[in-house]
Amino acid sequence: MVGTPVLFIVIPLLAAFIIPLTGMVWKNSVRIIPGLVLSYMLALSVSLMWHITETGTVVEVIAGWKPPIGINLVFSPFSGFLATLMIFLGLLVWAYSYKFKRNVDSEPALKYFILLMLLVTGSVGIVLTGDIFNMFVFIEIVGISGYGLTSFYTRRDSAEAAFKYLFMGSIASTFLLLAIMIIYSQLGTLNIAEIADKMPMMSNKLKVISLIFFILAIGIEAEIFPLNGWAPDVYTQAPGPIGAAFAGIVVKSAIYASVRLVYTMFDLSGALDLFIVIGLITFIVAETTALRQERLKRMLAYSSIGQMGLVMVAFGIGTKEGIFAALFLIFNHAIIKSLLFFSGSYLVYNKKNKFIKHVNGMGKYLPITSILFTIGAFAIIGLPPFAGFWSKLAILTAAADSKMLMLIAIILTVSILEAVYYLRVINRIYFFPKKKSTEAKKPTLNALIVMISLGIIIMVIGFYPDLITGIIDRAATDLMDKTGYIKDILTINN
């Protein structure tokens, strides 16, 4: 074992404090140290994942205060899986953007990697923490670094997008605090496990209100309809890799939070149906909206929102198969959408507006990037033998096992739309003539390596999904086991 879960929080925060200082001495440390930190975190999380297969969930108590009074971090198969995935993606984003804006000595470029690191840290914190107020703090960390990254380009549009995000984010914070207050006033505790334990004591009315406030607050971060208005702007205005970070890291942590609420904390029966309804509406609205988008990143953003809706639907099915499918989809979406954001931003690199029509004819000039984008698109449509197929099959199987035939029909119908807009882009890449005014920008070596390794992961998972299904299966079992979670935390003795 390399360390304990608390290091996930401590190390990056410490690094974030130190980096500006070392940056004064050695400029490159600004980009190198975050990478080192993220690599360490990845090593840590992988070794912890290894560790918990033998010993079971690791619960870390901070500062010696035992739960329910103290703050605790829980590294279970479920949260560990998500944390590892996020850190891995964070590392990829770091590697991809390592040479990013290298020659610009501007303020944002200096802060970029620190903010990225904090974004990952915050998200990992949300996933690992066992305390809702602590969760609130991490959500704020994520939000603040997100605002900073969105306004990276210091343009009018970026500032506007960041402001919208901030605006919605503050609404989220308000309602989150309100919800926490209600719970604290009723149950006198902030520990998730204890809340879950005591939940039957709370009056139904307050339970519902606090849940609704929670859903509103977390829904804004999770980009559910109609709370996701900020998201397309942010994805479009933030740098390409940050789009991947949002889709792969931030949203996943918000989904985690909402799932934790519904599966562990609250015992309301209708919450899962609400998940299905909200998820489905999000899915439908996002996919239909994506169909007529003119900007590539906006299209990818809506696609991402749609996929998240599908994840919520899968969680809403409520069976173990459903959770398995949702986690599988989260994993696939993380790698595939990152690849799409990574390669997509090179396809429209030299254009300010990043319209879809700017990818015309790029297949000839950027062959590898184009093929990788195509693989990503095929995978996200769910074509075999790419990774996306297996998660789609898992969701549909789960829905069928729960006898939700209409749900299957709707998901499949909307998936056709998804295929349409992705294929339109691919057709443009390969079969439309390139305009003279657009110039192709060759990807840098580090970006290329990152993209190719993502492509390889997609192919490998596509041909051999068993690599990942075992871990996901354990994670799904873990989430279903509510009493086990409570017991793990409340009976801790160290």
Place this chain on the structure above:
Amino acid sequence: MDIINIILVIFFAGALITAFAAKISSIVQDILFIGTILATSIIFFLNINTNTETIINLSHINLTLGLTPLSLYFAFIVFGLAVLAGFYAVGQMQGKKKKGYFYFNYLLSIAAMFGILVSKDLVSFFIFWEIMTWSSYLLVIYNGENVQKTGIKYFVLSAIGAYSMLMAIVIIHSLTGSFLISDLISGFNNMSANMQILIPVLLLTGFGVKAALMPLHIWAPDAYSNAPMSYTAIFSGALSKMGIYGMVIVFLTLITKLPQETLIRDIIAWLGAITAAISTLWAIKQDDAKRLLAYSSIGQLGYIVVGVAIGTPLAMLAGLFLAFMHGVFKSTLFMVVGAIEKQTGTSNLKEVTGLIRKMPWTFIAALISIIALAGIPPLGGFVGKWMLYESLITSNHYLLVTLVFFSSTAAFLYCYKFLFGFFLGQEEKEWSHVKEAPAIMVVPMLILSLISVVLGSFPQLILKPINSALSYYSLPDTYNNLWKESMIFNKWGDQVALTPIVYGVAIVFIVFAVFLFFKNRKTSRYVTTKDISTSGEVPKEHENLTFKENFFQPFLRAVEPAMKRQMDKYMLAFAKGLEDLFDFTRRIYNGNGQTYAIYAIIFVIILLLLSNNLFS
């Protein structure tokens, strides 16, 4: 490792290597391409075995691969055409761009078809089905023309089909707890009545798309004519048969157990017949040979669907026989168009004319295939048609047989248009430079037309595998009963004996051909097509004597009412309407922060209002 896995691995590896071999040399690429196809087909034909079964466990799903007699029969079609069209493709792709792209997708789609045939469970069936779909999609848009319209149309229709199939698959899994086709068949009786209807309907929708059954056919004319001809030969010849393959299984195993059996059979058969009739009329109207053949393919597939849907032993024989024949002659014809397009640069029947003396071998292949297509004795096409008619008459489908007969009679019109347009008529100066296509393209065509001829006199060659395929799905043995050597019987005992017919036709033909040739050949001299009887006037060199415009105008006038409405247009209008609707949903995101905040408030209010209903 099992033989099926080896073949699949060779295919996938071969496809990848071939795709990137362009870096080494173009010829190496060709050799690798042909090598992959040959290696796989040789391994396949040397190791045919319907007993082995391989199981691959992926993601808790047992992917079971193995051959059945039925899939063996279809595998013959796939591999036979793959080899011949493969050689042809090497010739046709000479000097073309994106060769690696073409070869890659070609090999992949062949591999996928093979995979479909060896799949004994529904998941691997679906996986290969989708690989087939996207690889063929990539070839449909190969030319880069109309990609957004044609390509997307093909993909959307394929997706509709594939997804309804997927829906059926997951429902089947939830009901039987297994993905195996054999478990579906055995567990079908225990399902509820609704599911017993829903599952076959969903599956038939999926297969109907690939079999270009109305109203799911609208992709086919564009897709067939847009793909490179060497692939369309496979596309129409083998790939569309995957839909037929699925239909055969559904009809043989599921539909027979239903109480509404006759109704479903009749509906599908009528759809097939209407498809055949309408698409034949449209084929007559086409001026582009590719589109003509594309519509013709849809029509021919309609006959096959009729046979399969009616499902008496004779009708099944007819459907499967026609499937084979259609693969043979239609791919030859597509190859002919490809050869002409390569030599002349166009496939428009109005432009090209009088190639018979420039491309004689191509003409022979085209002539034989057209005769087979028209179903005229003594070629193979007739055998299938005969069985189809007899099966329809003996199973009391009188109006259906009339409709089928109408479309196959009307098919003569486009058959003639095709032959006349390319090969006969005035020999214009514009095409005097045209040469015969290279041997690597001509020989596959001739081999295929030879098959048409042979099957006309020896239909037992493929009736035998069909018979064993049908017996596998517990249909009565048809040998001695419906056919014996080259004789075929119907249910009432009436027969057609092909060997005496072939001899008779051949003898009479030779006698009169010799009678006409004898002496005349020496005494008469060849004159150009300008030197014709025009009531004493001598046509000048520039004078246009080519009859091309409004070729079948009188006939089209007569059938005009039937062609006023076109499914394609309705569907496109519907799609357009949907897109406009979605454009409206796009406006929800108006980019205004205040609006988003209001959405958030509304969201909370709605949830609070509904909370009693939601969390009761």
Place this chain on the structure above:
Amino acid sequence: MESLLMNILGAVTTFLLAFAVGMTYGGLRRKIVARVQNRYGPPFYQNFIDAFKLYSKSTAIHHGAMHFLGPAFIMVSSVVSLMFIPVLTNNQWFPNLNFQGDLIFLIYIMVFGPLGMALGAGQTGNPNSAIGVTRGLSQMVGFEIPWVMALIALMVQYKTTSITGLLDIQVQSGHWFMFENPFAFSAAILASLGMFRYSPFDIVGAPTELASGPMSENGGKFLFVMMSSGSVFAFVKLTLIVDLFMGGASNLIILVIKTFLLYMIPVTYGIVSPRYRTEQSITYFWGWPLFFGLIAIIYAVFF
């Protein structure tokens, strides 16, 4: 060996018979038409003279291989379909290939000829030929439908698709099918008007307009083969209808009477009717004839 020789001899005899009868009918038609039009007209054996003249002419020019093969194709169609039709009710005289095929086969082999000739006509490059061919094929689609419906009605009613089978039923029961299923007979007769291509359905080879249409580039032996094929084919059609609807014929004299009476229907209908345009003739066949065919099938199924 003996029987094979006998078979060939029988086939040749049948062919000669059909040739002679068809030629004579053609000559008689010319005479009748002339008399109705108040002309004197050629003698009834004029066709034989024409044929002999054409046969003895040598051919000077040709347009290529298909030009040669076209007439051979059409001859195959006529002769092979002749081989499959029982000429007399007791089949000993002209057995040929009667038991080897059935009605569906016959329908197909009968369209073989026009198509083959169309190919030959196509290679000549004469636009008139091609125009004639397109008209002919279009018209064929018109009349084949009621024709097939009539045949289907018979097949359904008597549960056999074999020509000899249908003939035997009539001989044994003594009832002619033209009375058993009159609707089928009407449909078949109306369809046969189109098959003979006499007026009003003679737009295919309209001499004044198209210079004989498909045949316009053919002379000498080509035209001789086409002409004899046409005569044989006329005999085939007439005999087929006699076999199917009028109980066949037990000897040649009855056969000649029956076929001649049948032959008079298209001839007289033609004399009094002006020429139809192609689409008019198609819609004509899809009017009453089709309706009769439909009724015939319904009658056959329910009665």
